[in-house]
């Protein structure tokens with residue numbers, strides 16, 4: 001199997017599975033229980049929180065466990081805005097966010113008539129002038145901008161956005177969806193000037209179903225899940241300790257060799273680009289300098305991605321069209337596929353036709369150069385067969 005869809009999810013580390021199994025057997029207590037079984041579970045939960053906080057350079061009590069990045073993004077946006085309900089300002093976000101941000105923002109407009117504004121990022125360049133204009137146009141409740149764009153790998157200038165916020169609208173919270181950056185490149189909310197930050201476990205060899213939201217201490221937040229007041233009242237629900245331990249273990253393993261992994265991923269990506277240039281000279285690589293080394297977005301003229309992804313899959317090479325979750329928005333009509341809400345690749349300046357021919361290959365440190373060569377060879381074979389037919 002050649003698995004190059006690591007931006008969708010990664011195979012779990014064996015160590016993660018082993019730790020989770022141990023915890024399910026011996027640490028299954030409810031962390032809220034006052035007895036010895038509960039206390040043991042609580043201890044493991046707090047150790048996991050501390051490990052994750054350490055990697056982000058923040059304090060453990062600023063980390064809240066959630067069910068994953070989607071929930072963290074929902075909670076960040078709704079929680080921070082609803083806390084300002086008495087005095088609402090606008091939400092500013094980019095046109096290229098993951099649907100868990102975009103749809104939450106849209107929901108705020110639909111359900112609560114919240115003012116929502118979008119900043120363009122043509123060719124992946126976040127428009128700082130537009131942001132400046134928006135910030136100067138009345139009060140703002142929240143800015144939400146991702147670090148690594150999940151379809152193209154573009155890196156958005158989150159620290160610079162924070163600086164501009166400090167100059168023009170000090171005190172406005174900035175949320176960053178760092179799902180595709182966490183443990184893959186330096187992520188430091190305090191240095192960046194970010195008050196809310198989203199990360200998940202399963203993009204780094206951890207389990208699905210768990211993530212975190214970093215909330216800077218003292219930031220007013222409204223809860224969106226009421227119940228037993230777990231996670232200091234922000235996110236009720238009995239904590240899945242085995243998942244938290246699994247996330248912490250994946251963080252520990254991945255963060256330990258982040259720098260070398262980044263270099264290695266860059267070499268795989270470079271190898272793929274070289275191979276594509278050689279084998280499919282008219283392929284268009286959406287690869288601006290300085291993008292994430294883990295994501296490669298490429299269009300092959302005349303080769304619809306619906307065809308190429310299926311062809312590759314038939315030969316046990318796994319890549320995706322855009323992002324995996326966008327596949328769920330497919331059902332416009334049977335057999336048709338509409339790239340993202342509303343056409344993220346187009347919002348990024350990629351023409352519609354090219355968007356429908358775009359593939360995403362995404363790497364993890366366990367991929368090999370042979371994986372990359374196989375991807376290039378099978379894609380080239382697919383292009384040849386399509387063009388000859």
Ligand code: PLP
Pocket residue numbers: 007008067068069070071073098100146148149150177179180200202323324325
């Ligand atoms: N944000 C980004 C940038 C992502 O890439 C993803 C998943 O692909 C998510 C959020 C949502 O993650 P999950 O489906 O694990 O909640």
